Amino acid sequence: MIEAKNVQSVNCSILIRSLLVLLLAVAGAVPDAATAEMKPPAGKVILTLGGKIARTNVDGTARFDHDMLLAVGLTRLSTSNQFETGVQDYEGVLLKDLLAYVGATGTRLLATALDGYTVEIPVDDAGKYPVLLAMNWNGKPMTVRNKGPIWVIYPIDQFPELKEERFSARSIWQLSRIDVK
Ligand SMILES: Nc1nc2c(c(=O)[nH]1)N[C@H]1C(S)=C(S)[C@@H](COP(=O)(O)O)O[C@H]1N2
Ligand SMILES: [Mo]
Numbered sequence: 001m002i003e004a005k006n007v008q009s010v011n012c013s014i015l016i017r018s019l020l021v022l023l024l025a026v027a028g029a030v031p032d033a034a035t036a037e038m039k040p041p042a043g044k045v046i047l048t049l050g051g052k053i054a055r056t057n058v059d060g061t062a063r064f065d066h067d068m069l070l071a072v073g074l075t076r077l078s079t080s081n082q083f084e085t086g087v088q089d090y091e092g093v094l095l096k097d098l099l100a101y102v103g104a105t106g107t108r109l110l111a112t113a114l115d116g117y118t119v120e121i122p123v124d125d126a127g128k129y130p131v132l133l134a135m136n137w138n139g140k141p142m143t144v145r146n147k148g149p150i151w152v153i154y155p156i157d158q159f160p161e162l163k164e165e166r167f168s169a170r171s172i173w174q175l176s177r178i179d180v181k
Helices: 002-029 066-069 095-102 123-128 164-170
Strands: 046-049 062-066 076-078 086-095 107-113 118-124 132-137 151-153 175-180
Touching: 046 066, 062 066, 066 086, 066 132, 076 132, 086 095, 086 151, 095 123, 095 132, 118 123, 118 164
Parallel strands: 046 175
Antiparallel strands: 046 062, 076 086, 086 132, 107 118, 107 175, 132 151
16 A cells, blocks of 8 residues: 555656746747847947847847848738838838847937937837838848848838827838847
């Protein structure tokens, strides 16, 4: 009788241990976005995030080369813009996804472009609308000459209120840096 009990308790502890091992394996396979290690950029840095972020790779900032940025999550958005006639096709990374990736905790974003232009973007915009950090325009990567390498695109066709001037001003091209405040 005593022997049987022991066998049962041994079986039980093996079961619990296997479950723990399984749980740890599952947790390890799905790294928490805000705590997992971020590799330093291998290629040319096109976007730097600073300020209130949990995940960094170089000197307290999160620096992205082209491939790292696309790896955050490639998303497509079709909308017209202020410059061209007809619907334009954009591909890039959602602002919301990027902020989640770096574990941003602030409420305001100070966006800076290569030409020195700066504009403040409320973090709420990223929650309310699929704001895209566009990197490809009609299938082609955007060059600095052509408003690249990153252009913040608001879905103005899907949300008419985004045609207001304050949102146009947030459609910053040649984006190079975002500081989370
Ligand atoms: N890099 C960069 N992005 C920018 C700007 C700029 O000067 N530089 N101007 C902004 C403003 S104020 C507006 S209204 C829209 C549209 O620019 P436009 O009215 O000069 O054509 O782009 C925005 N994005
Ligand atoms: Mo503007």
